[in-house]
Amino acid sequence: xxxxxxxxxxxxxxxxxxxxxxxxxxxxxxxxLLKLYEGDCSQLKDDLKLLSxxxxxxxxxxxxxxxxxxxxxxxxxxxxxxxxxSIFWLWSQRIAVVxxxxxxFATIYYFQQSLYYEEKVTNVEAINHTVYAPLGGKTKVDLPxxxxxxxxxxxxxxxxxxxxxNQRELKLIGEGYFEVxxxxxxxxxxxxxxxxxxxGTKFNLSAYANNDIVETQLxxxxxxxxxxxxxYELKPGEVARFNKKTGNMLINRIEQKxxxxxxxxxxxxxxxxxFAEIIRDIxxxxxxxxxxxxxxxxQYKFNGTISSKSxxxxxxxxxYSLPITYHKEEIRTDDGIIKEQIxxxxxxxxxxxx
Amino acid sequence: MDKKESxxxxxxxxxxxxxxxxxxxxxxxxxxxxxxxxxTYGNQMVFDSxxxxxxxxxxxxxxxxxxxxxxxxxxxxxxxxxxxxxQLLQQKKYQSQIENDYLDDTKNNRxxxxxxxxxxxxxxxxxVKKELIAALNQxxxxxxxxxxxxxxxxxxxxxxxxLLSINExxxxxxxxxxxxxxxxxxxxxxxxxQVDSILFSLxxxxx
Numbered sequence: 001x002x003x004x005x006x007x008x009x010x011x012x013x014x015x016x017x018x019x020x021x022x023x024x025x026x027x028x029x030x031x032x033l034l035k036l037y038e039g040d041c042s043q044l045k046d047d048l049k050l051l052s053x054x055x056x057x058x059x060x061x062x063x064x065x066x067x068x069x070x071x072x073x074x075x076x077x078x079x080x081x082x083x084x085x086s087i088f089w090l091w092s093q094r095i096a097v098v099x100x101x102x103x104x105f106a107t108i109y110y111f112q113q114s115l116y117y118e119e120k121v122t123n124v125e126a127i128n129h130t131v132y133a134p135l136g137g138k139t140k141v142d143l144p145x146x147x148x149x150x151x152x153x154x155x156x157x158x159x160x161x162x163x164x165x166n167q168r169e170l171k172l173i174g175e176g177y178f179e180v181x182x183x184x185x186x187x188x189x190x191x192x193x194x195x196x197x198x199x200g201t202k203f204n205l206s207a208y209a210n211n212d213i214v215e216t217q218l219x220x221x222x223x224x225x226x227x228x229x230x231x232y233e234l235k236p237g238e239v240a241r242f243n244k245k246t247g248n249m250l251i252n253r254i255e256q257k258x259x260x261x262x263x264x265x266x267x268x269x270x271x272x273x274x275f276a277e278i279i280r281d282i283x284x285x286x287x288x289x290x291x292x293x294x295x296x297x298x299q300y301k302f303n304g305t306i307s308s309k310s311x312x313x314x315x316x317x318x319x320y321s322l323p324i325t326y327h328k329e330e331i332r333t334d335d336g337i338i339k340e341q342i343x344x345x346x347x348x349x350x351x352x353x354x
Numbered sequence: 355m356d357k358k359e360s361x362x363x364x365x366x367x368x369x370x371x372x373x374x375x376x377x378x379x380x381x382x383x384x385x386x387x388x389x390x391x392x393x394t395y396g397n398q399m400v401f402d403s404x405x406x407x408x409x410x411x412x413x414x415x416x417x418x419x420x421x422x423x424x425x426x427x428x429x430x431x432x433x434x435x436x437x438x439x440x441q442l443l444q445q446k447k448y449q450s451q452i453e454n455d456y457l458d459d460t461k462n463n464r465x466x467x468x469x470x471x472x473x474x475x476x477x478x479x480x481x482v483k484k485e486l487i488a489a490l491n492q493x494x495x496x497x498x499x500x501x502x503x504x505x506x507x508x509x510x511x512x513x514x515x516x517l518l519s520i521n522e523x524x525x526x527x528x529x530x531x532x533x534x535x536x537x538x539x540x541x542x543x544x545x546x547x548q549v550d551s552i553l554f555s556l557x558x559x560x561x
Contacts, residue, residue, distance in 0.1 A: 007537075011530040013511050016504075050536060053486055055473040056506040061390040070385050073411055077378070077418055266401045307401070313468075 009037060010047045019051050127161040133174070136287030138264065143170075146181040152263050154208070154284040175206040177261035180221075193244055194227040203234075204261040211280055214242040217260045225249075259305055268306045268314070275300040275322065286311040286340075289331070293345040297324055315342060323350035366430035373417070374424050385414055388434050391507055395435055398465045398502060399442050409441050432513040435503075439517060465498035466491050482540055489539035497532050500525060 009015055015036060022029055037044045133139040133151035141149045145163055155174020163169070168187040180187050182200025189196040191207035193214050201221025207214045216225055218234040225232045225240050232249060234240055237257060241250045254260060259269035263285065270278055276298030279290045288311055292298055300322050308314045315326050324344050331341045366387075372380035389410065396406030413434070417424065427433045467490045469483060490501060496518065503509045503517065511525045518525075 007530050007533055010533050011526055013526075020505075046537070050533065050540065051505075053472070053483070053536075053540070054501070054505045056471055057473055060471075061393045065393075066386055066389045069389060069407060069411070070382060073385065073414055074378075074382075076411070076415055307466075 006037075006040070006043050006047075009043075010050070016051065019048055022048070128158050129161060130156055130158045132156045134287075135284055143168075143181075145183060145187075147187070148179045150177040150261065150264050152176065152206075152284070153287070172205060172207060174208050175204070175263070177204045177264060178202065182221075194225055194242055197224040197226060198222070208280065208284075211277060212244050213277065214244065216240045216242075217254055219257065219260055256305075262305070262307075266308060268308070270302050270304060270306075272301050272303050274298060275302055275318075278302055282311070282314060286314075288340040288342055289333075291341065291343045293343055297322075297344055297346060300324075311340070311342075319347075323347045364428070364430075367426075367428055370424075370427050370430055374421055376421060378418075381414065381418055384430060384434075388431060391431070392434060392438050395502070395507060396438055396442060398499075399439070405445070406442070409438060409445065413437050413441060429513065432509060432516055435507065435509075436517050465495055465502050467498070467501075485539045486536065489535050493532060493535065497528055500528050501532060504529070 010019075015033070018029065018033055018036075022033070034041065034044060131139060131141045131151065133153055133155045135154045137153055139151045141151060141157055141159075143149065143159055143163075144161065145168055147168075149157055149170075151157055152175035155172070155176060157176060158171040160169070163185075165185065167185055168183070169190065170187065171190045173192070178189070178198075179202050180198050180200050184199075187198050189198075189205060191205070191214060192209065193207065196203070196205060196216060198221065201223055202219040203221075203223055204217040204219075205215070216223065216234065217239045218236055220236050222236075223234050225234060225242070227242055227249060230249075232240055232251065234251065237254050239252055239254050241252070242248070243250075255271055256269070259267055262269050263281075266285075268278075268281060268285075276292070279292070279298075282288070283290050302318070302322065304321070306314055306317050308317070312328075315328070318324065319326055323346060325347045326342050326344045328340060328342050330338055333339050366384070369380040369383050373384065392410055393403070393406055396409060397403055400406060467487050469487060472483075490498065493501070499518065500514060503514045504511075509517070511522050511529070515522045515525045
């Protein structure tokens with residue numbers, strides 16, 4: 001109890017400053033502090049220790065970045081200056097708004113009309129767009145109907161420049177989080193192994209070519225998962241896992257909704273997943289190559305959520321929770337690109353408990 | 355802003371005035387002076403460093419574009435941190451709808467700490483370090499933010515209060531709670547720690 005009584009000293013801002021700025025050989029400052037502590041040397045000693053733990057490393061940002069970012073800003077300022085942000089500009093904006101408003105209403109009216117009468121639009125421009133998210137990166141796509149799709153690393157989405165009148169069709173390879181605008185006409189997402197049919201929902205779909213499981217996680221709304229003539233309906237909070245090899249479909253409740261599409265914030269969530277599957281995700285997200293030197297490591301199960309900024313942190317967590325050791329090096333791939341390669345082997349000193 | 359503070363003229367305040375009168379070098383000075391602080395703060399809030407970079411760009415661009423209409427800012431540092439905080443929170447809210455779960459206190463990873471962030475201190479044993487970081491990470495996200503603002507950004511209680519829109523006394527109360535928990539985490543291992551050289555000389559002096 002006595003220790004807590006003295007907390008008012010350490011939580012005092014000025015005393016904190018004095019302790020933080022205390023120099024080794026400044027005996028005046030030490031004496032002053034001890035006086036404030038009413039001669040309680042051991043308490044002061046403890047408090048000095050405590051604050052010494054809280055010393056953060058400074059300058060984790062490089063000087064180069066500061067300079068680069070400034071010149072980026074400087075360029076943008078110069079560009080802006082050409083347009084001269086004067087009162088004239090401000091007023092022309094206001095006038096533009098007044099002029100544009102009726103135009104917007106007219107447009108809305110026009111489109112609604114055309115929707116009611118279901119005018120047949122000739123399908124002349126069936127031009128398809130394909131958007132890629134590279135390995136180690138992510139992308140956001142705005143679709144022509146106002147729906148939005150976030151693409152995870154190593155994925156691609158193909159969609160038409162204009163959706164046709166009776167359905168909105170897309171093709172996905174890899175993983176995407178979809179926020180589908182609600183409309184009368186359904187949206188159909190084709191993947192190599194199954195199709196997803198929706199009206200307006202939020203869901204995450206993972207269909208990577210080199211993963212055995214195609215996973216559909218539904219947050220809100222309703223979706224139908226169609227696999228070879230068979231339809232499975234999902235309710236909000238459910239996840240459908242289709243195994244490509246066995247052809248099995250499993251529907252479960254989502255354990256933690258917060259982690260759905262967590263990859264958008266660098267959160268990896270694994271629910272008793274085989275390590276062999278997990279490393280596919282890690283390889284894509286950090287653009288690294290992972291080798292398992294002992295193949296049975298691939299069958300280890302991992303359960304948990306990792307939030308991380310770097311591949312090193314992720315590997316540390318794996319090495320901590322599974323009996324493995326790893327080694328990282330830089331290799332030159334066949335195309336001459338330098339890539340990080342991680343080799344994992346069993347840690348003979350530890351064994352796995354099932 | 356109380357009277358006493360507004361009377362002290364800081365270098366930042368002079369830069370700010372120069373900026374308002376359209377001197378770009380003042381903007382450059384402030385940008386370069388606070389960029390690192392703002393980035394480390396932002397990176398604690400969102401995990402995507404590109405989002406933080408862009409937010410800082412927008413923030414300064416916005417300041418520059420509105421330079422004729424800016425008010426007087428006496429504490430530029432906390433003004434910048436506050437603007438960044440608002441912008442990032444707003445953006446986060448806007449960006450993802452499953453957000454609520456992320457903003458929720460315990461599930462939330464904002465301002466979590468790990469060992470690599472701290473200055474290496476050979477005098478502290480690994481066990482104690484782990485306990486301490488665990489204790490820090492068990493604090494509420496507000497308290498963690500206070501730790502970060504106080505001991506990394508070196509803000510005063512008053513500035514922290516303004517930033518988190520709580521009053522100064524509440525910052526102090528929170529600090530008491532934080533320190534109490536930390537003391538508890540460390541006290542079990544007191545024996546592990548060798549006496550720091552600063553402390554040692556302190557002892558010698560008073561013996």
